[in-house]
Amino acid sequence: MKNDAVSILLVEDDEIDAMSVQRAFKKVKVTNPLFIAEDGLQALQMLRGEATEKITPTPKIILLDINMPRMNGIEFLQELRADPNLKSICVIILTTSNEERDIVAAYDLNVAGYILKPVEPDKFVEAIRNLDLFWSIIELP
Amino acid sequence: MHPVQHYDDLIYVLSDPIFLLSGSGEILAANPAAVEMLGVQKTDIVQHQLTELVSNDEEKVAKYLKQCLQSKDPVLGSLHWRPADGVEVRCSCKGSLLPSFCGDSPPGIILSCTLRTGSGNKFSMLNDELEGLRRKHHLLAKQKDRLEEHVAERTQELRNQTQALAESNAQIRAILGSAADAIITFNGDYRVELINAAGEEIFQYSANEILGEDIHLIVPEYAVDNPLELQVESIGQRKDGTQFPMELSVAPVDQAEDAASGSTQSKMIYIAVMRDITERKKAQQAQKDASDQLAAQAKELERINKELDQFAYIASHDLKAPLRAIANLSEWIADDLEESMTEDTRKQLNLLKGRVHRMENLINAILQYSRVGRTTIEAKTINVTELLAEIIDSLSPPALFAIEVGTNMPTLSTPEVLLTQVFTNLISNAIKYHDEDAGRILITAISSGDFIQFCVADDGPGIAPEYYDKIFVIFQTLQARDKVESTGVGLTIVKKIIEGQGGRIWIEPNEPRGTKFCFTWPVQPRRIN
Numbered sequence: 001m002k003n004d005a006v007s008i009l010l011v012e013d014d015e016i017d018a019m020s021v022q023r024a025f026k027k028v029k030v031t032n033p034l035f036i037a038e039d040g041l042q043a044l045q046m047l048r049g050e051a052t053e054k055i056t057p058t059p060k061i062i063l064l065d066i067n068m069p070r071m072n073g074i075e076f077l078q079e080l081r082a083d084p085n086l087k088s089i090c091v092i093i094l095t096t097s098n099e100e101r102d103i104v105a106a107y108d109l110n111v112a113g114y115i116l117k118p119v120e121p122d123k124f125v126e127a128i129r130n131l132d133l134f135w136s137i138i139e140l141p
Numbered sequence: 142m143h144p145v146q147h148y149d150d151l152i153y154v155l156s157d158p159i160f161l162l163s164g165s166g167e168i169l170a171a172n173p174a175a176v177e178m179l180g181v182q183k184t185d186i187v188q189h190q191l192t193e194l195v196s197n198d199e200e201k202v203a204k205y206l207k208q209c210l211q212s213k214d215p216v217l218g219s220l221h222w223r224p225a226d227g228v229e230v231r232c233s234c235k236g237s238l239l240p241s242f243c244g245d246s247p248p249g250i251i252l253s254c255t256l257r258t259g260s261g262n263k264f265s266m267l268n269d270e271l272e273g274l275r276r277k278h279h280l281l282a283k284q285k286d287r288l289e290e291h292v293a294e295r296t297q298e299l300r301n302q303t304q305a306l307a308e309s310n311a312q313i314r315a316i317l318g319s320a321a322d323a324i325i326t327f328n329g330d331y332r333v334e335l336i337n338a339a340g341e342e343i344f345q346y347s348a349n350e351i352l353g354e355d356i357h358l359i360v361p362e363y364a365v366d367n368p369l370e371l372q373v374e375s376i377g378q379r380k381d382g383t384q385f386p387m388e389l390s391v392a393p394v395d396q397a398e399d400a401a402s403g404s405t406q407s408k409m410i411y412i413a414v415m416r417d418i419t420e421r422k423k424a425q426q427a428q429k430d431a432s433d434q435l436a437a438q439a440k441e442l443e444r445i446n447k448e449l450d451q452f453a454y455i456a457s458h459d460l461k462a463p464l465r466a467i468a469n470l471s472e473w474i475a476d477d478l479e480e481s482m483t484e485d486t487r488k489q490l491n492l493l494k495g496r497v498h499r500m501e502n503l504i505n506a507i508l509q510y511s512r513v514g515r516t517t518i519e520a521k522t523i524n525v526t527e528l529l530a531e532i533i534d535s536l537s538p539p540a541l542f543a544i545e546v547g548t549n550m551p552t553l554s555t556p557e558v559l560l561t562q563v564f565t566n567l568i569s570n571a572i573k574y575h576d577e578d579a580g581r582i583l584i585t586a587i588s589s590g591d592f593i594q595f596c597v598a599d600d601g602p603g604i605a606p607e608y609y610d611k612i613f614v615i616f617q618t619l620q621a622r623d624k625v626e627s628t629g630v631g632l633t634i635v636k637k638i639i640e641g642q643g644g645r646i647w648i649e650p651n652e653p654r655g656t657k658f659c660f661t662w663p664v665q666p667r668r669i670n
Contacts, residue, residue: 014466016465016466016470017465017466017469019469019473020469022475033264067458080435094457096461096462096465097458099454117465117499119461119464119465119468119498119501120472120494120498121468121469121470121472121473122472124469
């Protein structure tokens, strides 16, 4: 990661999956502030400062799960891209869904990448390591 | 007009027999009295030589004619007329010169005959009358003969026509009788005039019962305002009141009255051909029912398939989530307890990891199995030799392994993905379960009609024949999963794929050792409707 100050928003309903992202970040030494929302609705509230404190500065990276209650990942992404203040945020899907229709829907909404969560924890750590490398070479808006 | 004809008109009205002759003795004209006198046809007289018709000496006749031409006054003579088939008559005649007709035509002779009458002699008068009567009698006799001839001819003509008509009628009757369809004619008042045997049978009326009845008795819906109907569906009504579906063709025919009677009044008759289509309708309905049923079944199948798809997806997804959690948590526990971990604890944690991994494989295998055959994959033309080369390459067999591909591998049109899956599984199995480093695998192909028979033979440890069927059963493994990691689904999926294509898979022992997996695969892709 180029800039340590950039905050990352993780939208994930599974407690263990959220923990594994945190642990992996620790192992790979990603020190950016990490915020966690349990579903798409809460994520939007946190981004807009509705019913809760707004994340400041606005996160530049969102790690997004797809299968969540109340508002799933694709629905959240649609809302995000429709909001002029939020539409340019870099989104990376982190999901178990291998369904073609989900992949297409995500890329149609301009995700920067689509990652399938590996079952083995060390593979997951590898994925996060590579993600960090990716973030270190890209420019963010 | 020919000059002769002028005179012809003139002499026509005269009551005495008069002949017009040319200078050479040819009879140019003869009036009706002359014709009657001779009792022949005019054509037997005119244009004939006088000498042909009289029995007088020819020389004398010629001399007489010459005299007529030269004398200013009429020349008396007597002629004995004997025309062939005619009346023999003697008469005295006066021959007068007829000067040139006009311009340059030669002169002729007018010959006027009087039947010999005795001067004042009553006897000869009676004789003459008798002669006259005889002549008339002769004429009448001839006319009677001619009439009789005509009648005989006409009678024969009529007989022939009657015969022809009878034959034609017999033919028509035969056609009507042999027709399977009802043929009925009715007139302008809709009264039935004719019905054939088939009609009697179909409508259950005898001809006597139905003739003269209104057509609506048997075709209640017949529309009178549109007489020309071709193959229209209507309803027929039998004698017992039951109705049946019917196909009907009606053609109007104008049978104008016989010309001989002089009138040309239009007489319409209608010829109707009717067919009982109860059976056809039944068959049509049965066909429709069958196709409706098929459509409903297809719809139901689609619905079930969709449900299964959804179920399989959700099941695998929801089963994997806790699995992932278990894997993560066990890893973290191991990491966090690194220092205080004993040998046993470490081993147990590793086993835990292994089981989690196994479970993930099993879930994936079930998902894969449930997906087989439910989506139609497009067929591609592929060369099996090339396909096998790719598969073997991707499997990266151990260095000492020899995999031989037969030389007669076909080119097929087939869903490539499915055939790839089958070969990959069989070849990888042959490698995985081999007990030696230097194993040999042989892949062969034999053409067999619409199918190709492929065999993958190895020289490994072989499989006991009692397990030949069992190993295709889902989750069945021949060795404990702890010894060889295997989901036990691979062959089940392979079998499902092959049977989905209409093929068959079986096992044979390979000589001198090993196993031979054989399966049949269609040359053309199977149509799934």
